[in-house]
Amino acid sequence: MSNLRDENNQHVFWRARKSLRWYRSLALILLFFACFVYDYLNNNAGLQAWLIFARPLVAACLLVFAVLENLTLNLSSPNTSVSSEKSPEPRFAQRYWRKLQSPGIKTSLTYVYQHMLTAACSVLAIYMLVTNFSNTFLLTPIKTGIVPVICILLAACFSVLVGERMLSFKPIRQWPLHSMLTGLTRALLSILLAITIALAFYTYIPKVSLVVLYIAGAILFAIATEFVLRTVTSIFTLPRAGWRSPFLSKSIVAEYYRWPLHPLLIVRKKIYQHFGVDIGKIQAFALIARIFTPVLLSIIVVGWLISGxxxxxxxxxxxxxxxxxxxxxxxxxxxxxxxxxxxxxxxxxxGAVYELQLSDELPPVKTSAPKIDDLIEGPPPQESWRLWDNTHATDQAQVIASAAGEKQSFQIVNMDIRLIWRVGMNDTDAMNSLYQADDIPTTIQRVARQVLTQYFAHQQLDVLLNEQRAGMSVILNKEIQQRLNKMNIGVELLFTRVESIHPPAGAANAYHGVQAAQIAANALIAREKGYAAALANDSQRVALTAINTAQAFSHEQQAMADNALTRANAENDSWKMNPEAFVNERRYQILSKALSHTPLLILDDEISKQHAPILDLRQFWQSSDVNN
Structure with missing residues (x-):
């Protein structure tokens, strides 16, 4: 009985391989035709609106061809070894061809061909879909050719539907790829139906059609990405003896094309195929499977209630x-x-405070230029320039009345005015700001421009340049706030700041001359003040030196006179006390001074007769104590 079943299965596989050859040839023809149509549409500017439908179809043809080629290689019988029977010696060409037909080389070539073909088709499909997603469309209506293309797509959908029904109602026993092929067929059918529906309603509701087309493209993108990943991971598995080509075109996305979904059942089958464990017989997993749907619905309901x-x-x-x-x-x-x-x-x-400028232009982005070292005696740095001929991107231009000779004229004045505002603090202002105005900054900006136009239309140029900015800010702030209050948009204008007022070009040029003359006059004044300060300091130094010298000399003479007077008073007192002793002391002092540097020979005439006279030939020098 089992032998009969195996023979029937072999017969079914043989018929399937025979049919797949025709299907593969048909898919290859459709792929070439789709590529030709895509190239024709891409080279014609008037037909490029069809490209958003052609790219998913070309991607689907690429994936279908990859699936059929993988299925054909998988259903092929495994390679057998060459017969060992003796045969006549072949020629060189026949010998070389037989080497190429050997099981090892044939297996390697099949391995490389299958992986390269699957990867190439999947990558090209991903490129088509990414190009379709990244391009911006103008939603150009398609006026002709929609009905024939829809009929062709419907015929293709019917053919795929017939194949899907045959696979669903006539399953092939002991074929593990049956459910996978059925899911891929259903995925192809859903993609073709989505493209057909999008094309049918493209003329009437183009945005909805694009959304449907993007959904079909997303399904194709997921399947193609999975093909690429499976191909890359399969590269690391080298073929062995008795190797059968793997089916690289599996897709988890296609397996979910069933009703009911049963996601846990798919996981259960995967675990059983890889590990040989049937988790359905484990009570814990059976309990999880029973309570999965109620728990999931409860989580969704609780999450929806928490949104309150x-x-x-x-x-x-x-x-x-x-x-x-x-x-x-x-x-x-x-x-x-x-x-x-x-x-x-x-x-x-x-309470959030915002600053609003009245100019539509944004300030230019400052680029980091190389900084030049500022010298003390060199020109002023560029950061200190405040001339009016610089560009001011945030300025608002206003027309001001002015006099040109004896006639009335107008001038254009640029000014930088900023508005500081916030939403009112009470509840009414909060509701008004949300429901009475769509774009509050734009509304404030337009109201402020109207007020500025009316205010400066009654101003003269001379009065405007001489007017204080504080008073102008108060007046403008009051008038703008009154306009905003009438509109009931709930905005509180805190302050109107007048940053700067730049006069017209003629006044700016005149001011440049005045500014240059003022700078030159200030430089001359500063130089003369410095010269005068230098002369005054020099004269003061000379005078102070002379005064100090005279005072030092006078103090020195006074000290000498006081010393002489003290000595005279001392000598006078000494003479009065003992005149003879004083005279002798004075005489001895004079002799000591006179004889301090003269060598002397002293002979004592009172030497006794008992001793012989002695001549002292030694030279004595009086010490310094004698002088004193």
């Missing part, structure tokens, strides 16, 4: 809408309301 909790940060307020109608203004904190979409909280600023 709204957290508002400190820097914001929230306007709670119940069934689309604003109910109240919520402060910062955690609040409970109806879940989405029945209840919603729309955030509003609470």
């Amino acid at each position: 909790l709204h957290q508002i940060p400190l820097a914001q307020r929230g306007i709670y809408e119940r069934f689309g109608q604003p109910v109240k203004v919520l402060s910062s904190g955690l609040h409970v309301g109806l879940p989405w979409p029945f209840g919603r909280v729309r955030p509003v600023d609470f």
Whole structure:
């Protein structure tokens, strides 16, 4: 009985291989035809609107050809060894051809061919789909040719549907690729139907058609990416003896084309195929399978109910809408309301201050230029330039009345005015800011421009240049706030800041001359002040030197006179006390001074007769103590 079943299976496989040859040839013809049509559409500017439909079809043809080629190689019988029977010696060409037909070389060539073909088809399909996603379309309507193309696509869908029904109702026993091939057929059918529906409604609702087309492209992209990954991972598995070509065109996405889905059943089969463990017989996994759907639905319901909790940060307020109608203004904190979409909280600023410039142009981006060292005596740095001929991207131009001789004229004045504003702090202002104005900054900017135009239309150029900016800011702020209050948009204008007012070109040129003359005059004044200060300091130094010298000389003479007077008084007192002793002392002092540097020989005439006279030939020098 088993032998009969095996023979039937072999007969079915043989018929399948025979049919696959025709299907593969048909797929190859369709692929060449699709590439030819794509090239024709790409080279004609008037037909490029068809490219968004042609690219998914070309990608689908590439993947179908890869699937059929892998299926054909997988159904081929494994290679057998060459018969060992003796045969006559072949020629050189026949011998070389037989070497190429040997099992090892044939297996290697089949291995390389299968992997290269699958990878090439998948990568080309991904390139087509990425190009279709990245291009921006102008949604150009297609006026002709839609009906014939839809008929062709419907015929293709019918053919694929017939094949899918045959695979579903006539399964081949002991063929593990049956369910995979059925899922790939259903995936191809869904893609063809999506492209047909998108093309049918493209003229009427193009945006919806593009969404449907993108969904079909996303399915193709997922399948092609999976083919590439399986091919890359299969490279590391080298063929062995009795090797059969693997089916590289498997897809988990295609396996989910069934109803009911049973995602855990697919995981169970994968685990059983790889590890040989049937997790369905484990009670824990059986319990998980039974409670999976209720738990998932409970999580979804709880998550939907949690959407009724709204957290508002400190820097914001929230306007709670119940069934689309604003109910109240919520402060910062955690609040409970109806879940989405029945209840919603729309955030509003609470105290955030903004600065708005009246010019539409943005300030230029400053590029980091090489900085030049500023010398003390060199020219001023560029950061200090404040001339009016510089470009001011954030300035607002206004027409000002002025006098040209005896006639009335107009001048264009550029000014930089900034508005500091915020949303009002009360609840009414919060609601008005959200529902009364679509774009608050643009509304404030337009109202401010109207007020500025009316204000400067009554001003003269001379008065405007001499007017204080503080008073002008107060007037402009008051008038703009009045306009905003009439519009009820809930905006509070805090301050209107007049940064700068640049006069017209003629006045700027005149001011340049005045500024240059003023700079030159200030330089001359500073130089003369420096010269005068230098002369004054020099004269003061000379005078102070003479005064100090005279005072030092006078003090020196006074000290000498005081010393002489003290000596005279001392000598006078000494003479009065003992005149004779004083005279002798004075005489001895004079002799000591006179004889201090003269060598002397002293003879004592009172030497006794008992001793012989002695002549002292030694030379004595008086010490310094004698002088004193």
